[in-house]
Amino acid sequence: MASMSTASYSDQTTAALLPDANLETWDFVVIGVYFAFILAVGIWAMCSTNRGNVDGFFLAGRHITWFPVGASLFSSNIGSGSFVGLAGTGVVGGIAVGAFEWNAMLTLFFLGWIFAPVYIAAGVVTMPEYLEARFGGQRIQVYLSVLSMLLYILTKVSADLYSGAIFIQEALGWNIYLSMVLLLLITGLYTVTGGLAAVIYTDTAQTLIITIGSVIMMALSFESIGGYDQLETKYMQAVPRLRPANTTCGEPREDSFSVFRDPVTGDLPWPGLTFGLTILATWYWCTDQVIVQRTLAAKNLSHAKGGCVLAGFIKIMPMYTIVMVGMVSRIVLTDAVACVLPEECMKYCGSTVGCSNVAYPKLVLATMPTGAKGLLLAAMVAAFMSSLTSVFNSASTLFTCDIWTKIRKNASQRELMIVGRVFILGMVGVSIAWVPIIQEAASGQLFDYIQAITSYLGPPIATIFVTAVFWPRLNEPGAFWSLLIGMIIGITRMILDFVYTAPLCGEEDTRPLVVSKVHYLYFALILTGCTLIVAVSVSLCTPPIASEHLYRLTFWTRLSKKKRIPIEQTFELHGSGTQQNDETEGGYPNAAMVSDNEEMTNENGKHAVVIETHESHPPQKKQKSWLKRGFDLFCGFDDQTSKQPSPDSVILDINEKKWPALIVNIACVLMLATMVFLFAYYA
Helix, strand or coil: CEEECCCCCCCHHHHHHCHHHCCCHHHHHHHHHHHHHHHHHHHHHHHHCCCCCHHHHHHHHHCECHHHHHHHHHHHHCCHHHHHHHHHHHHHHCHHHHHHHHHHHHHHHHHHHHHHHHHHHHCCCCHHHHHHHHHCCCHHHHHHHHHHHHHHHHHHHHHHHHHHHHHHHHHHCCCHHHHHHHHHHHHHHHHHHHHHHHHHHHHHHHHHHHHHHHHHHHHHHHHHCCCHHHHHHHHHCCCCCEEECCCCCCCCCCCCCCCCECCCCCCCEHHHHHHHHHHHHHHHHHHCHHHHHHHHCECCHHHHHHHHHHHHHHCCCHHHHHHHHHHHHHHHCHHHHCCCCHHHHHHHHCCCCCCHHHHHHHHHHHHCCCCHHHHHHHHHHHHHHHHHHHHHHHHHHHHHHHHHHHHCCCCCHHHHHHHHHHHHHHHHHHHHHHHHHHHCHHHHCHHHHHHHHHHHHCHHHHHHHHHHHHCCCCCHHHHHHHHHHHHHHHHHHHHHHHHCCCCCCCCCCCCCHHHHCCCHHHHHHHHHHHHHHHHHHHHHCCCCCCHHHCCCCCHHHCCCCCCCCCECCCCCCCCCCCCCECCCCCCCCCCCCCCCCCCEECCCCCEECCCCCECCCCCCCCCCCHHHHHHHHHHCHHHCCCECCCHHHCCCCCCCCHHHHHHHHHHHHHHHHHHHHHHHHCC
16 A cells, blocks of 8 residues: 655656656757767768778777777766666665766776786787687687677666667657667767777767766756755655555665665675675776777877776766766656656656666756757767767677687688678667566666676676786686686576566565575675686696796786797687697787797797788789779778788887876876775765
8 A cells, every 4th residue: 555755845756747848949959969070070080090900990000099098988888878877776775876986996097007008918909819818728718708798788788778768768759669779870870880999089079078968967956956965855855755655665765875885784785885896897997898998999008097097087977967966856856766656657657666767867858958958868878879889899899809700710801890890780689689678677777787787797707807917827727617607606696686586665575595685796706706716726726827828918927028929729618738839829810929920939849830910912903893982981991901910010018108107107096095085975
């Protein structure tokens, strides 16, 4: 039975359904100007960069400076899923979710100062390629590529599609699937054609739009409730009128304004937030292809570090511009976004498990003046597009460089470029099919769904990367079997979560204890421990990797100038404990650390053949038809030479000049000090 409980602040809960919440002419003008601007930036990036080979298409020629790197890191992370998810979780749980954003400052330090130097010194293009060079064999590389693409579908593409479509659905009343198709058409135009350079430069423009739009939204939101100092008082009074009798359902949490919460009863317990979250963030910021690819595209290590610091400082903002704006939405639109009765939620947002996901777009449409609505919707679409384009480019990089080159060892540059673009289309189709699952997942809280899935699949990857970088004794069998066992444990928990869904407020919780009592952040800690135990145990029981195979592949050898002897790829899927020298090093395309035609002599006195990285020039070019020339121009094939970049063009020297290194180090210290202050202030 429902009882009446009136919020003392406002009865504006029907504002989300008012007729003037629709977009007007000037809103569409602003949106049109935005699309024209982004399209112009994308076309400029496409025309000014080389998109015709792997290095140009997937790493933007490795010449990106610190500001675009940092802007792209931020916008790749803050997609429409963040606006929907962070604001929605703020509606239900208060400010604690903002700690996820501030924790990124710590792991961005890890990326710039620990992981990026190793990756750059190794000369790799993808994260699976690094593991192949570090351990030898192909099974870990293929495993990580497939798992990464699965995670992209489960947590990135489908979540961003869903959240981006929510904004269009709320603004225009379109069907959610029609909205997704429209977004994909817009996004795919420069992603499929432009490569990473187009993505990074449009990300930079998108970051400016996202920042300006979200700051304006924050200011107007606080003004609507009488200022920032009124937030806590009025939020704690924002209780929906219709809710279950004799329960606390629908009432704000008592600890809504603390980031550190009870280790047993808290929705985000502080031990999990401190340690479990750091593990997840390390996976995301330091080992995920989408993020790391931006630092690999930097022109040198100082620019990569500078980009990390810039992104870290910008990550201060989402607590105020997204999480607290979601909390304002609860104050202004209490019944619409904080509903707890299934029939009420169905009326407001078409879902029976909650309407917190629509908090941000409903507040935009209900309170923003004409023109500002268009700007905010443009900012949301910018967030969606920047995040999705980043995922598309990185996923196609993984598939092309780590899987397709195993299937087609002699694939031409043209074939690789086409395959990478076509793969994106298949990935989009699978992601759209997954959207209905997301709509009902995590009790209507999109952010909880994303973090939970990450907790089940990400910790084993983070554990192996950290161990690989710092512990030379870790070998291929130890890494492979720990990844496999960790995946089995994680998928088991994920399946249990989908089978035993969380009860609605006031209902009895009949889920297994491992689901109901073990928070997903605690589960991340447990899974990390299991993975590490297996990795260490198996590695100590099998032969170590010789030191000559590890130069520039660990933190301790990142500055080494010695010639690295590749590990022979003798590991089959059934596993093997022996490792010898190989003909090739690492993965595609930077396979050798020596110049063309140079020979290496291994410890057995035999010559190892160095991969020939220059294809022969065709004797004569045939005249192409106008249709073929147009297709080549659209895809950038006219830019390509017939060569792969030689190993000498790879950034191997990670030594930094004195003043740039000093500047980024000081900036990093300031960033970390700011993070400590924010956590202490909101503790």
